[in-house]
Amino acid sequence: MTTRRTVLKGLAASAASSLLGPSLLTKSAEAATSSAGTWRLTGSHWGAIEALVKGGKVAEIKPYENDPNPTDMVKGIKGVIYNPSRIKYPMARADWLDNRENADRTTRGDNRYVRITWDEALDLFYEELERIQNTYGPSGLFAGATGWRQTGMFHTCINHMNRGVGMHGNYVRKVGDYSTGAGQTILPYVIGNTEVYSQGTSWPVILENADTIVMWATDPMKNLQVGWTCETHESLEYFDEMRDKIAAGELRVISVDPVRTKTNKHVGAEQFYVNPQTDVAFMLAIAHTLYNEGLHDEEFLNIYTLGFERFLAYVQGEAEDGVEKTPEWAAPICGVDADKIRDFARIMAGGRTQLLFGWSVQRQQHGEQPYWMGTIIAAMLGQIGLPGGGVSYSHHYSGIGVPQTGASMPGAFPLNLDLGKVPEHDNTNFNGASAVIPVARWVDMLLNPGGKIQHNGHEITFPDVRMAVYTGCNPWHHHQDRNKMRKAFQQLETVIAIDYAWTATCRHADLVLPACTQFERNDLDTFGGYSNTGVIAMHKLIDPLYHSKTDFEIFAGLTKRFGRSEEYTRGMTEMEWVKQTYETTRSANEGRFDMPSFEEFWEQGIVKFDRGENWTRHADFREDPEINALGTPSGFIEISSRTIEKFGYDDCGAHPKWMEKVERSHGGPMSDKYPIWLQSCHPDQRLHSQMCESDEYRATYAVQGREPIYMSPEDAAARGIEDGDIVRVFNDRGQLLAGARVTDDYAPGVVRIHEGAWYGPVDASIGALDTYGDPNTLTIDVGASKLSQATSANTCLVEIEKFEGDAPPVTSFGGPTEVSL
Ligand SMILES: Nc1nc2c(c(=O)[nH]1)N[C@H]1C(S)=C(S)[C@@H](COP(=O)(O)OP(=O)(O)OC[C@H]3O[C@@H](n4cnc5c(=O)[nH]c(N)nc54)[C@H](O)[C@@H]3O)O[C@H]1N2
Ligand SMILES: Nc1nc2c(c(=O)[nH]1)N[C@H]1C(S)=C(S)[C@@H](COP(=O)(O)OP(=O)(O)OC[C@H]3O[C@@H](n4cnc5c(=O)[nH]c(N)nc54)[C@H](O)[C@@H]3O)O[C@H]1N2
Ligand SMILES: [Mo]
Numbered sequence: 001m002t003t004r005r006t007v008l009k010g011l012a013a014s015a016a017s018s019l020l021g022p023s024l025l026t027k028s029a030e031a032a033t034s035s036a037g038t039w040r041l042t043g044s045h046w047g048a049i050e051a052l053v054k055g056g057k058v059a060e061i062k063p064y065e066n067d068p069n070p071t072d073m074v075k076g077i078k079g080v081i082y083n084p085s086r087i088k089y090p091m092a093r094a095d096w097l098d099n100r101e102n103a104d105r106t107t108r109g110d111n112r113y114v115r116i117t118w119d120e121a122l123d124l125f126y127e128e129l130e131r132i133q134n135t136y137g138p139s140g141l142f143a144g145a146t147g148w149r150q151t152g153m154f155h156t157c158i159n160h161m162n163r164g165v166g167m168h169g170n171y172v173r174k175v176g177d178y179s180t181g182a183g184q185t186i187l188p189y190v191i192g193n194t195e196v197y198s199q200g201t202s203w204p205v206i207l208e209n210a211d212t213i214v215m216w217a218t219d220p221m222k223n224l225q226v227g228w229t230c231e232t233h234e235s236l237e238y239f240d241e242m243r244d245k246i247a248a249g250e251l252r253v254i255s256v257d258p259v260r261t262k263t264n265k266h267v268g269a270e271q272f273y274v275n276p277q278t279d280v281a282f283m284l285a286i287a288h289t290l291y292n293e294g295l296h297d298e299e300f301l302n303i304y305t306l307g308f309e310r311f312l313a314y315v316q317g318e319a320e321d322g323v324e325k326t327p328e329w330a331a332p333i334c335g336v337d338a339d340k341i342r343d344f345a346r347i348m349a350g351g352r353t354q355l356l357f358g359w360s361v362q363r364q365q366h367g368e369q370p371y372w373m374g375t376i377i378a379a380m381l382g383q384i385g386l387p388g389g390g391v392s393y394s395h396h397y398s399g400i401g402v403p404q405t406g407a408s409m410p411g412a413f414p415l416n417l418d419l420g421k422v423p424e425h426d427n428t429n430f431n432g433a434s435a436v437i438p439v440a441r442w443v444d445m446l447l448n449p450g451g452k453i454q455h456n457g458h459e460i461t462f463p464d465v466r467m468a469v470y471t472g473c474n475p476w477h478h479h480q481d482r483n484k485m486r487k488a489f490q491q492l493e494t495v496i497a498i499d500y501a502w503t504a505t506c507r508h509a510d511l512v513l514p515a516c517t518q519f520e521r522n523d524l525d526t527f528g529g530y531s532n533t534g535v536i537a538m539h540k541l542i543d544p545l546y547h548s549k550t551d552f553e554i555f556a557g558l559t560k561r562f563g564r565s566e567e568y569t570r571g572m573t574e575m576e577w578v579k580q581t582y583e584t585t586r587s588a589n590e591g592r593f594d595m596p597s598f599e600e601f602w603e604q605g606i607v608k609f610d611r612g613e614n615w616t617r618h619a620d621f622r623e624d625p626e627i628n629a630l631g632t633p634s635g636f637i638e639i640s641s642r643t644i645e646k647f648g649y650d651d652c653g654a655h656p657k658w659m660e661k662v663e664r665s666h667g668g669p670m671s672d673k674y675p676i677w678l679q680s681c682h683p684d685q686r687l688h689s690q691m692c693e694s695d696e697y698r699a700t701y702a703v704q705g706r707e708p709i710y711m712s713p714e715d716a717a718a719r720g721i722e723d724g725d726i727v728r729v730f731n732d733r734g735q736l737l738a739g740a741r742v743t744d745d746y747a748p749g750v751v752r753i754h755e756g757a758w759y760g761p762v763d764a765s766i767g768a769l770d771t772y773g774d775p776n777t778l779t780i781d782v783g784a785s786k787l788s789q790a791t792s793a794n795t796c797l798v799e800i801e802k803f804e805g806d807a808p809p810v811t812s813f814g815g816p817t818e819v820s821l
């Protein structure tokens with residue numbers, strides 16, 4: 001099959017100059033640059049953008065003209081490039097530079113840094129790697145953290161670090177991620193695939209065939225503003241269609257969420273408030289209703305699933321706790337009237353129903369359970385594999401549901417060693433400890449070297465880690481329970497952070513290396529997420545600012561210290577890598593999708609493929625469950641799992657169950673002391689912590705210079721809090737200041753502070769007041785269960801009070817205090 005390609009025009013002048021390099025710049029290109037400036041196209045998590053570059057500076061940034069739904073966040077990009085928080089040159093923590101592994105580690109975070117040269121910095125980096133490998137071996141080094149590196153396939157900074165450090169020696173790595181840790185662990189046992197990172201039924205199929213869409217704990221219009229690769233925002237168009245269909249009475253959409261979401265406000269869905277963290281009780285009562293009213297699909301359960309009887313005995317109260325999971329049982333837990341629960345079950349069974357789950361609801365204690373229940377309800381409805389029916393766990397992410405073109409996309413810089421090569425320190429002896437740990441357990445690892453935990457059927461032994469290297473991630477935003485973390489960090493003799501901005505991670509590091517931003521390098525990227533819409537050229541806008549370097553240059557410099565720079569770079573320059581990556585993609589698509597020469601591509605900016613075909617998830621399984629068996633142990637949907645049962649865990653058993661949380665609002669544990677549930681969802685106006693530093697943009701949402709905390713009028717009034725007040729939010733783990741935003745989008749007892757707010761404690765002491773409003777100052781750091789050991793960030797209770805007196809200034813931004821030794 002050959003598909004016509006559409007090449008989008010424009011932006012040619014800028015592109016050509018980037019390709020040729022400075023020495024070959026033509027006179028006309030230079031002239032264009034000097035007067036009116038040049039518009040250059042590049043890609044980003046926030047979509048394709050065009051930047052006006054004048055006199056070597058970015059003067060203006062606007063969304064790519066063909067972006068159908070640009071995000072407001074584009075307004076924040078310029079403020080990221082030019083920002084007082086940029087890391088200008090390599091720096092070392094004052095106490096550490098003096099005393100290295102004998103330095104006082106309790107002063108980490110006091111923000112005193114000494115400027116050093118790149119040569120000194122890379123020598124120190126290398127010396128520390130040597131010292132750790134020689135003293136402790138690979139179990140002494142943790143370099144496995146990952147995060148939302150800026151876009152661009154070649155410059156993917158995580159790969160640069162893994163390859164560069166990996167050439168020197170082995171180290172402790174992580175498995176899983178913060179996004180979907182519980183979901184990606186449970187669903188392969190239940191439905192044979194992580195589901196969270198898999199293509200879903202095409203939106204046009206859903207919108208055409210579904211009678212009811214249940215948006216369960218999901219806010220796609222907020223979360224689809226960004227993508228893992230260059231976002232096209234094609235998927236956002238479907239929400240206009242959804243809105244129109246609801247208005248025309250052709251579609252019913254119900255949002256099950258303790259908050260009225262951005263998506264709901266756009267499409268006008270029915271709001272179904274449920275008490276936080278109680279979805280499983282609600283779902284068990286739905287299952288009870290479906291079964292006892294004969295609304296379930298017996299035939300589907302017989303043909304496609306295993307283990308229903310056992311689950312049913314639990315629901316009917318004939319086994320285990322002996323409690324029948326009636327709507328009357330669930331109502332006081334989940335806060336939904338028994339009759340409304342029954343209605344809900346009947347609506348779902350009354351027509352074609354598509355369940356769409358977000359990820360937040362599995363980022364809580366026992367986060368596996370609501371996901372498992374989601375599949376069971378869909379199986380009881382018997383619509384899995386039908387167009388507009390069944391269950392999805394991914395339609396809010398990176399263009400999932402936009403029909404996929406099927407084209408091959410560019411690959412990233414190789415993170416592994418070249419074939420047949422071994423690291424300088426080829427030691428694979430981890431001293432009896434595990435070489436891979438579940439990602440969200442690294443603070444427990446630091447606090448309990450030699451300690452053991454269960455994980456997904458295996459025992460993990462925590463290594464004795466002494467050094468950590470972080471790049472493309474910000475653990476002092478992404479991990480839970482700041483004060484526990486501060487203590488754990490004292491275990492580390494050396495922390496190296498590579499970033500372009502002075503994040504809290506850099507402020508708690510010993511050696512800080514300035515990478516440049518993606519706008520200061522040439523690259524290419526997938527255009528669109530799972531849609532594989534095309535390939536985009538990422539034209540460098542300006543040269544690296546200050547003394548910053550690309551991650552490629554940084555690790556070329558590090559590997560040079562042990563004589564392996566050539567192998568690291570393969571003797572190729574940035575542009576040679578970009579071109580080679582493009583050519584590899586072009587060959588992979590040969591005969592299927594035409595792609596122009598590299599030179600043409602670079603000039604044109606975007607190669608777009610024809611839209612893919614509509615597709616229905618699990619249709620093949622429905623068609624023939626023997627030939628197209630699922631990846632579960634049995635090949636069928638496992639409503640009960642013998643494999644999980646054999647692990648013998650008390651917090652994730654043979655089938656999903658309602659389990660109480662260590663902290664739960666609305667009458668649950670700890671709610672006497674801390675009555676309010678804090679959810680730390682993903683920000684509408686940031687990508688995690690990225691862009692928080694962008695001052696002008698932050699001013700559009702901050703409240704008296706603090707991160708907003710959204711709360712209901714009832715909770716505000718009960719505490720004498722008014723919209724715009726500074727409040728103190730606290731629990732036994734920590735305290736922070738935030739700015740009150742009072743809105744009836746939030747149910748009473750439910751508040752939100754978006755994750756990614758920059759941590760800014762008043763001082764470096766344990767328990768210090770955070771002046772800006774990082775919710776992870778308050779969140780709990782426990783594993784979701786022994787199965788996944790995932791983050792439980794959304795299991796968190798707090799109390800709030802109006803802050804009286806003079807609020808301390810925000811300390812999060814603007815970089816370190818420079819001192820000299
Ligand atoms: N309470 C709570 N916590 C959460 C979550 C939650 O819902 N609630 N969500 C979790 C989830 S799902 C996620 S994915 C994580 C996100 O956690 P992270 O991925 O750690 O968050 P980011 O803010 O994107 O951090 C990326 C860092 O990399 C830097 N960076 C970007 N590009 C480059 C580059 O090219 N080179 C270098 N050297 N550095 C670069 C950025 O400046 C930034 O500091 O947070 C998790 N934490
Ligand atoms: N703008 C923007 N978009 C992003 C990101 C970003 O940082 N900014 N990050 C990206 C990444 S890395 C990820 S992992 C995804 C995250 O995607 P998700 O985890 O799905 O997103 P969240 O915004 O955290 O939460 C979605 C909804 O879940 C609801 N919710 C939370 N807890 C419960 C509960 O107990 N029960 C019910 N019924 N509802 C609940 C919240 O109220 C919210 O409306 O987003 C991606 N998209
Ligand atoms: Mo994530």
